[in-house]
Amino acid sequence: xxxRSRIAVTLASIAGVVVSACTTPVSTQSASYAPxxxxxxxxxxxxxxxxxxxxNYDIQAHPARPALAIVPALPRTGTPGLSRATRVDxxxxxxRALGAVGGVPAGAGVxxxxxxxxxxxxxxxxxxxxAHWLERDPEIKCFMPGVPRATYMxxxxxxxxxxxxxxxxxxxxxxxxxIHLDKVGNSPSPSWMGxxxxxxxxxxxxxxxxxxxxxxxxDRAGNFHxxxxxxxxxxxxxxxxxxxxxxxxxxxxxxxRPWKMRMTLYRRLDRDAQIREYKCVEFVEQLMxxxxxxxxxxxxxxxx
Amino acid sequence: xxSRTGLAIVSLAAAALMTLPACSPSSATNASSTTPRTAWxxxxxxxxxxxxxxxxxxxxxxxxxxxxxxxxxxxxxxxVERDQEAKRLAGxxxxxxxxxxxxxxxxxxxxxxxxxxxxxxxxxxxxxxxLITDPSDGRLPFTADAKKAEARSSARYGVGPxxxxxxxxxxxxxxxxxVTGMMWQGPNGGHNRIVQSPGFVTILHExxxxxxxxxxxxxxxxxxxxxxxxxxxxxxxxxHGNIRQWFGxxxxxxxxxxxxxxxxxxxxxxNYExxxxxxxxxxxxxxxxxxxxIDANTIEYTITVEDPMTFTxxxxxxxxxxxxxxxxxxxxxxxxxxxxxxPNLLRGGRADAAKxxxxx
Numbered sequence: 001x002x003x004r005s006r007i008a009v010t011l012a013s014i015a016g017v018v019v020s021a022c023t024t025p026v027s028t029q030s031a032s033y034a035p036x037x038x039x040x041x042x043x044x045x046x047x048x049x050x051x052x053x054x055x056n057y058d059i060q061a062h063p064a065r066p067a068l069a070i071v072p073a074l075p076r077t078g079t080p081g082l083s084r085a086t087r088v089d090x091x092x093x094x095x096r097a098l099g100a101v102g103g104v105p106a107g108a109g110v111x112x113x114x115x116x117x118x119x120x121x122x123x124x125x126x127x128x129x130x131a132h133w134l135e136r137d138p139e140i141k142c143f144m145p146g147v148p149r150a151t152y153m154x155x156x157x158x159x160x161x162x163x164x165x166x167x168x169x170x171x172x173x174x175x176x177x178x179i180h181l182d183k184v185g186n187s188p189s190p191s192w193m194g195x196x197x198x199x200x201x202x203x204x205x206x207x208x209x210x211x212x213x214x215x216x217x218x219d220r221a222g223n224f225h226x227x228x229x230x231x232x233x234x235x236x237x238x239x240x241x242x243x244x245x246x247x248x249x250x251x252x253x254x255x256x257r258p259w260k261m262r263m264t265l266y267r268r269l270d271r272d273a274q275i276r277e278y279k280c281v282e283f284v285e286q287l288m289x290x291x292x293x294x295x296x297x298x299x300x301x302x303x304x
Numbered sequence: 305x306x307s308r309t310g311l312a313i314v315s316l317a318a319a320a321l322m323t324l325p326a327c328s329p330s331s332a333t334n335a336s337s338t339t340p341r342t343a344w345x346x347x348x349x350x351x352x353x354x355x356x357x358x359x360x361x362x363x364x365x366x367x368x369x370x371x372x373x374x375x376x377x378x379x380x381x382x383x384v385e386r387d388q389e390a391k392r393l394a395g396x397x398x399x400x401x402x403x404x405x406x407x408x409x410x411x412x413x414x415x416x417x418x419x420x421x422x423x424x425x426x427x428x429x430x431x432x433x434x435l436i437t438d439p440s441d442g443r444l445p446f447t448a449d450a451k452k453a454e455a456r457s458s459a460r461y462g463v464g465p466x467x468x469x470x471x472x473x474x475x476x477x478x479x480x481x482x483v484t485g486m487m488w489q490g491p492n493g494g495h496n497r498i499v500q501s502p503g504f505v506t507i508l509h510e511x512x513x514x515x516x517x518x519x520x521x522x523x524x525x526x527x528x529x530x531x532x533x534x535x536x537x538x539x540x541x542x543x544h545g546n547i548r549q550w551f552g553x554x555x556x557x558x559x560x561x562x563x564x565x566x567x568x569x570x571x572x573x574x575n576y577e578x579x580x581x582x583x584x585x586x587x588x589x590x591x592x593x594x595x596x597x598i599d600a601n602t603i604e605y606t607i608t609v610e611d612p613m614t615f616t617x618x619x620x621x622x623x624x625x626x627x628x629x630x631x632x633x634x635x636x637x638x639x640x641x642x643x644x645x646x647p648n649l650l651r652g653g654r655a656d657a658a659k660x661x662x663x664x
Binding site: 039188193275282285296297 | 345466477506547550631634641
């Protein structure tokens with residue numbers, strides 16, 4: 001049995017490599033699909049969509065693990081002869097009470113080739129971000145998620161195709177992106193969700209987004225960018241229920257070359273599917289401000 | 305100016321009509337050929353809109369019993385608006401601009417300088433003395449308890465005490481100022497972009513990035529009516545459901561060229577501090593809104609608010625909302641993301657508390 005399972009593991013890891021190296025996802029192969037059209041004649045992408053993957057945990061391939069915030073188990077110094085040969089990771093104290101709910105499901109990743117071409121300093125910063133996930137991930141503070149992270153968070157979003165604007169209404173933090181199909185001026189300032197211009201290339205909605213700030217992340221694994229970020233997204237209907245999604249990431253301050261994410265977006269079919277409120281600001285006020293006031297309403301602690 | 309006067313006359317006529325019970329189907333719903341249409345045939349309300357009027361929500365005490373201003377008063381107020389604009393352009397701030405009272409100022413007091421305020425053009429003066437058309441005294445019909453809550457809120461606003469993050473008002477917490485004022489309030493981001501897609505009207509409000517995605521497949525027969533708690537349902541048997549939200553559960557439908565939106569299922573957030581308690585949601589809040597494009601650049605927005613928790617009877621306001629130029633944009637409102645005011649308020653609160661302790 002032992003030998004067999006080792007072979008299975010080896011095969012699985014090879015398969016993993018093959019899958020992640022594969023540059024043509026199945027979803028873009030159905031080029032013959034003719035999508036429904038809106039009254040304006042463009043492909044009809046209206047509806048509620050959601051990614052079904054683990055990219056928000058980590059856009060790269062990752063095994064399952066007990067928590068995002070990990071600390072090494074303390075050595076058993078009290079009992080001579082029983083010290084452990086290898087390091088064992090356990091959930092950090094701040095997330096330990098979550099048990100299995102706080103675990104990270106495995107995922108094949110959504111990055112083409114599974115490699116993010118960080119500049120050397122940036123790779124170090126990514127690792128440092130991951131080690132300080134709890135303090136640094138903007139998702140924890142209910143900040144706007146940025147692009148393309150908003151697409152693959154575990155919340156739905158709705159595409160609403162107007163006459164010359166397309167709205168992307170994301171559930172998380174009530175964030176909305178306006179995609180300008182018409183001619184617009186330049187963005188007056190950097191922003192969390194960027195400045196999005198859209199165009200149709202055949203049946204594909206291409207969204208070109210610039211003018212980001214440097215405060216959003218790509219996932220909970222600390223993958224990040226600078227204010228030089230430029231994202232080109234492609235939304236291609238491959239069936240009434242699927243969009244092939246591709247995002248090209250360019251940021252000359254952080255990466256050595258442009259790179260891509262690819263995934264499938266699924267239409268939410270439930271009869272009562274709709275974007276609900278997720279006004280998470282009130283969910284994080286205690287975390288962010290509880291210790292700053294005269295009194296913390298959650299603990300009754302009087303701060304002096 | 306002639307066009308503004310014209311607007312005022314139209315609004316006045318509309319106000320006269322709106323003394324009818326607010327929820328009876330409007331008689332003026334003939335599908336007029338002048339209303340622009342979307343490619344799929346719905347009346348087209350798309351664009352960026354903003355209330356640019358100088359009419360206060362409630363009739364000021366000094367105008368008690370008067371539904372309209374004289375021509376002379378209108379001229380004087382137009383001059384005040386022009387003067388204020390000139391003073392703002394000259395770099396004056398707060399009281400130096402000339403707005404001192406709550407009724408005059410778009411924000412209570414003048415604690416925010418002009419950097420925060422988006423006045424746009426000089427406000428449009430009309431003969432009307434209140435946006436509220438019902439009750440006829442132009443005043444919010446607060447219950448006795450709500451009057452006390454309003455007095456308490458007024459006394460606290462901008463003053464505190466700020467002992468925890470629950471003490472600033474919902475706006476300063478970057479939550480929202482509430483749905484009842486969303487279409488026409490927001491001195492630092494009162495623009496609304498309306499985008500339509502088949503079956504939906506979406507309103508994106510700049511301030512707090514408030515957003516409402518309103519399905520328009522509701523049916524008239526199932527609409528809740530003021531005075532009844534019967535919940536509305538959508539065609540196909542879907543009801544309002546039982547998920548409460550800050551902005552409730554909005555169900556829209558087209559009545560001729562008018563968009564009618566019926567909203568119930570609000571969360572109870574009456575325990576939070578509200579700068580204006582008439583905007584607070586409660587579980588008994590019921591809002592009916594009508595959006596009617598009365599000319600190329602004006603939506604006549606009528607809102608009827610019913611909430612026994614706050615008001616003795618429903619009230620209705622009729623509000624002319626102006627279309628801004630096609631190149632007007634809604635910009636990102638990252639309020640919570642940059643809320644330096646909150647930690648600073650709390651540090652101030654602690655400093656005050658320490659001072660109180662040391663002086664004892």
